[in-house]
Amino acid sequence: MAVNLAGDRLPCGHRVDQLWACLGSGAPDEHVRACEYCQAALAMIRPLRTATSELAAQPVRVPADLPRRVMAVIGPRIPPAPRIAVPVAAPDRLAISVRAAAMVLRAAGDSVEGVRARSCRLTPAAVGPNASAGLKLTISVRYGLPALSAARAVRRAVRAAARAQLGLTLGPIDIEVVDIHAA
Amino acid sequence: MLRARQTDGAAAAGAALYVASSAHTEGPSPDRERGPAATALDDATLVVRAREGDVTAFETLVRRYRVTVYRIAARILTDPPAAADTAQEAFITAWRRLHEIKAEQAFAAWLYRITVTRALSAMRSRAVRPLVPLDEETTPALDRAPGPEERALADGLAAALRRALNHLTPEQRACWVLREMEGMSYEEVASILHTTPGAVRGRLHRARPLLAQELRPWR
Ligand SMILES: [Zn+2]
Numbered sequence: 143m144a145v146n147l148a149g150d151r152l153p154c155g156h157r158v159d160q161l162w163a164c165l166g167s168g169a170p171d172e173h174v175r176a177c178e179y180c181q182a183a184l185a186m187i188r189p190l191r192t193a194t195s196e197l198a199a200q201p202v203r204v205p206a207d208l209p210r211r212v213m214a215v216i217g218p219r220i221p222p223a224p225r226i227a228v229p230v231a232a233p234d235r236l237a238i239s240v241r242a243a244a245m246v247l248r249a250a251g252d253s254v255e256g257v258r259a260r261s262c263r264l265t266p267a268a269v270g271p272n273a274s275a276g277l278k279l280t281i282s283v284r285y286g287l288p289a290l291s292a293a294r295a296v297r298r299a300v301r302a303a304a305r306a307q308l309g310l311t312l313g314p315i316d317i318e319v320v321d322i323h324a325a
Numbered sequence: 326m327l328r329a330r331q332t333d334g335a336a337a338a339g340a341a342l343y344v345a346s347s348a349h350t351e352g353p354s355p356d357r358e359r360g361p362a363a364t365a366l367d368d369a370t371l372v373v374r375a376r377e378g379d380v381t382a383f384e385t386l387v388r389r390y391r392v393t394v395y396r397i398a399a400r401i402l403t404d405p406p407a408a409a410d411t412a413q414e415a416f417i418t419a420w421r422r423l424h425e426i427k428a429e430q431a432f433a434a435w436l437y438r439i440t441v442t443r444a445l446s447a448m449r450s451r452a453v454r455p456l457v458p459l460d461e462e463t464t465p466a467l468d469r470a471p472g473p474e475e476r477a478l479a480d481g482l483a484a485a486l487r488r489a490l491n492h493l494t495p496e497q498r499a500c501w502v503l504r505e506m507e508g509m510s511y512e513e514v515a516s517i518l519h520t521t522p523g524a525v526r527g528r529l530h531r532a533r534p535l536l537a538q539e540l541r542p543w544r
Contacts (some may be wrong), residue, residue: 146534147533148530158533159526159529159530162533185544186541189482189537189540189543189544190536190537192543193482193485193486193543194486196481196486197483197486197506198505198506198507198508200483202395202396204392204395208391208395208409209384209387209388209391211409211413212387212413212417213380213383213384213387215413215417216383216417217380220380241379244378244379245379245381248374248379258366258367258370260369260373261373261374261377262377280373282367282370321369323367
């Protein structure tokens with residue numbers, strides 16, 4: 143017997159979606175076991191369920207060069223970042239891009255146990271002896287870690303990295319804890 | 326949600342530090358790269374960094390999601406070179422539009438939406454229409470020539486389904502791939518396809534008899 147799978151309900155009142163879901167999971171209930179319409183519908187959709195599982199289980203071979211292809215397009219399109227002057231003895235000059243500096247400062251933030259540095263916004267006015275604008279840093283802190291002491295440790299680490307690795311003296315460092323992550 | 330900050334200058338005054346959090350848990354991602362725990366940064370962190378021009382952070386996201394993105398594209402398009410192009414374009418589009426993400430934690434769903442949109446437009450532009458043109462609302466014709474069935478029996482059930490999927494409209498096909506093969510919920514599929522869970526159920530309901538019909542030889 144063939145039943146119309148396209149209808150809303152089978153003649154017995156059961157819906158095909160219910161039978162489909164039942165093929166995926168549990169045992170059929172008493173009605174389904176005894177009902178000729180349900181049995182006919184099941185016989186029609188069972189191969190589809192099997193085929194879908196088989197097809198879904200087939201491995202897909204991802205081209206190995208996909209990340210390289212993506213990055214090759216993106217890399218050259220990145221606009222240049224503003225530069226910060228690093229104080230050095232005249233007449234030499236040294237400048238560092240805020241983007242490169244941010245990577246160093248985020249890494250310093252990450253070095254603090256349980257902390258992940260997120261946004262790192264460094265403005266040229268944030269460095270130097272008369273620094274006034276703040277370095278703005280957002281972080282995620284591991285669940286259970288006291289945020290206040292984490293922020294203090296981040297500030298210390300960032301300041302030290304700025305001095306040691308970039309030769310920069312930072313002004314105020316503004317830290318915002320924007321997330322908590324699981325251990 | 327609490328939201329406050331501690332400023333260095335004000336720290337001496339005992340500024341309180343609050344935490345702004347959606348108490349989010351990291352979304353499980355199917356192909357997270359194995360590696361030292363310290364380098365397994367959550368999506369939200371990587372998205373924020375990438376948005377500020379950190380290319381390395383974005384590359385980590387590409388490596389994390391390349392399998393799922395490619396697989397979704399490949400299952401919708403059934404054409405490996407086209408799927409590779411679609412996956413590449415999806416990541417490049419994501420990079421360009423990173424600033425549009427509202428919830429950084431929802432990066433995966435957002436990326437899949439871009440992927441499916443691109444796959445569907447690739448499908449439409451190369452005009453791979455259903456072999457038997459069928460309106461979404463119509464019911465399937467019951468009779469077909471026995472030729473395809475004999476061929477189908479010879480090379481297996483999964484292969485027959487792969488061919489049968491070509492009989493669906495692009496939207497039905499995307500629903501089938503996301504719901505039945507990727508195992509997403511109706512809500513997730515609806516959000517990726519910019520539609521409602523009810524519409525997703527409807528498309529699957531109409532797709533089922535068409536596909537079942539193609540697999541008739543295995544009953
Ligand atoms: Zn019944």
